Amino acid sequence: MTQPHSKTELNGLSPVCKNAFARWHEMAASRDLSKVGEIARDDVAFRSPVAHTPYIGREALTLVLSTVIGVFEDFTYHRQFASDDGMSVALEFSAHVGGKELKGADFIRFDEDGLIAEFEVMIRPASGLMALGQAMGAALDGKLDAFKGKQS
Template sequence: MTTHTGLHPAAAASLAIWHDIVAKQSIDALRSITHEQAVFRSPVAHTPYQGADALLMAIGNVMQVFGDFTYHRTAVTADGLNVVLEFSATVEGRQVKGIDFIRFDEQGLIREFEVMIRPLSGLQALAAEMGRRVGQDIAAFKAKT
């Protein structure tokens, strides 16, 4: 288990579970570390998605779309409840770089999960594939503004 200096103990425990989820390519344990009212911010949608079910749907599908997924660097905010995870992956043969921003609460539950990806060609490939997989289903989770 990797130790992340400065991370709140409950957030550190959940981040370790998150890294295990990614390594196993299985979201079985994701619900246990996700708050029911979690917010997921997609790199391709302006409006965030609300609820644990939306987060699980998005993450479960993107794990199938990404190839050669690897985390490279981790940054922790001063309050110990936010992490930034830099990653690389392939999507439809295109190399992408991205960042996962994860905000935990003091119980270690994911409250917000935001993804940013570059370059545009890789983001477009991801958007097209995710649209085919979950487009209509995930739309029901759009947060009301």
């Protein structure tokens, strides 16, 4: 995996993915993820750190990410890496939720058209993950149930 020169550029990222990657960073920086579906496939899979099965679809991805950006305090990306094939990225971040500090990683896989095909999040430590799960559960209150996909 390669490291970037800037937050919106990433050495080794496939040219087909660069537009979506730059737009992702613009949305994250503005804390407005309401249009994330525009850079994702219709059947994008979102894998949550607190759910066993993925949530499927642009609407689910938009709902989760728009909600979490409001739950996170002091959200910051630190490092980012591209896969050897240039079709996936890993983005390390930190944030606070409910007074708990957390570190995490976003794993984004793009398809051949440069759209997000899969978005997976991992969080540590357990205290930060639990605080995030509680805050997201309260904010979403069952709104994601209709988007649960098949286990893969």
